[in-house]
Amino acid sequence: MIKLLSLYGGIGADAKAAKRRGVKVKTIDYVEWAANRVKAYNAMNPFRYETQDVRTWDLKPDILVHGSPCQDNSAANQNDEEGRSELLLETIRIIKEMGEWRPKFVIWENAMDYGLPQTRERVFCISILGNEVFDFSKLKKRPLRPMSEFRQLESEIEDIEKYVVKIPSMLNSLEDLATAEEIESNKSKFRYVKTIVDVCNTITERPDRCPAAGVFKMEDGRYRYPTEREWWRLMDFDDDDFDLMLDVFPVKPNNRSATLYALAGNSIAVCVLEAIFEVILSGDYATSFTTDDAGQLQLIC
Template sequence: MFRVIETFSGIGSQAKALTRIGKPFEIKNTADWDINAILAYCMIHKGKIDVDKYKNVSEEDIEIFLGKCTLSLDGKKPMSKSSFKRLSLELKRGLYSAIKETKNLVSITDVKGEDIPENIDLFTYSFPCQDLSLCGCWHGNKSGIARDAHNRSGMLWEVERILIEMHKMGRKLPRFLLMENVTNILSKTHEEDFGDWKATLESLGYYNHIYRLNSKNFGIPQKRERAYMISILCNDDDNKKRLIKDYFEMHNLEEKEEASRLRQRELKLEDILCLDYKNVPQYKEEADASKPNDTVSRRKIYEDNDMLYDGKKVNNIIVNTVTTKQDRNPNSGLITYKNYARGKTKWRYLTPRECFKLMGFDESDFDRVISYNPQIAKNRKLYSTEKLIKLAGNSIVVDVLEAIFRQIMDINTEILGERE
């Protein structure tokens, strides 16, 4: 049984990829503080949020438990005490149940080395990219992953702290680590800080291999290039390091042929877009919610971005990166949608459902997420169109992870030898 820890777990692209591979695995723990992601993860991977299982837990005990967790409403900053008090009991019960069911350690800042079980095969960490991305640089933010920056991308050093705590306690470190982030982490700007991180891992006995992989080469019609670093615990075994180095040279996922060999499907944009408004009322509702107001800035967006569907035919292109927000310029593309609405455009953005599919998730995953959408204020539910798109944009393309995990499984079996 392959034992996994998912930190910065989001909606669980790692768990989804491992499920698709079909080999036995167990998620020992997740870690995410964003309440939107916590609930969505549970819905996708557990099928429901089983509040009935915890119906005997008192309101007071739920308040005490959640009060000790560092939770976030937006994934950017901790929730204030006043915001926590305003959460409905229904939502608090849902959160409590989801955290328990997914064994969520919540904020990475609160996780200790002793919290990580021994004999973990894979530890994944996809820490926030905001302070690393080119967009951040354009806005003057070049702090990146500097140790003293105390920013969101600096959460990387919490992973270092956890591993060092485990090492000092004499606890067995995870066999494999997998990092995912924007490719700008590999740039000259962040070379020194990223080199510091790689050196730390090497000092702990890890061999690091870095990939720059684009989802378009793995059967998903999205141009999304990301950096992945696979770290493999070899300690001082030079023979293992040599065999691993040879393996990656022979099975290089950056080569299209190898990516093609490992991919399990190839989707076109026509497989992604949800255009059957007549027979699927939900598609129409989501399309209506994705039409922006007809403003000067939106007319500029219309002029500058790809038209994915012109009302008659799908333009089967590879779309631009799905980000956390479609209402921006540039974006992933537009769809002609002339359903009349006063003051609205004659086109729409990608819907959240389409964004989930472009990240490699199934429609059934999306349907499970939106089936639990509790009221959080008068006339306001937890998941808006914008929040759902943000969940997708913050995720990792499942099909890319599938290929990486197949390689990790190979190395685990053929070179390291599976744990007893």
């Protein structure tokens, strides 16, 4: 049994990935401050966690997974120890204060090629106890899945009018209405809204931002935003997961759900964590797991 700690755990992409791999994992704790994310996590897992502050936490995990908001660690905002991404420093502090205990693996994600049809480039930092270096080339990349697996038929969408793009600035920015020369010449001045065909842009908290993940062209020639269900599919969650969310966060008539969009947009894509777990829990890292008398995870090398 592998003990997993999820810091700033969001809606639980790590637990979802472990389940898919068939790994016997016990989530010894889950730390998340946003109440809606905790509700979503509890709905998909047999737990009833409460919101909690990472600064008061102390347990002994084998694998620690954490992510933090990308803004303060991005090229656009190079803050070292301030703002939301100070959560990274909290993780380092927690590990230092574990005493003799150390997680065998620490996985950090900060906002391709794993089959999802979206442009979602992210940074992953994987630390291994000891002197080993994680070999990212061992990650199995997957062929791009067709957008038809993710897109709903228009006949399946209830109240489709609420998804139709009506914001003038977005309609005027449609990529379909611009020539290739205009798009190229205005790259730094003007943002075009992508029409989704094979691949969408990055899934974020909202579908109506510009630039956005993109919009679908409807059969009648109009354009619509991706639905909340499509948003979750594009982050590699199952429809069963989304259906559970509808019970927890009912969608009001004639309204899109900002909550459901944000929950998925702030998550880690499940398939990427699944690929990472496949490597670190396989023979590539000699992971015949045993536990010593103190409960510390050991690897047979």
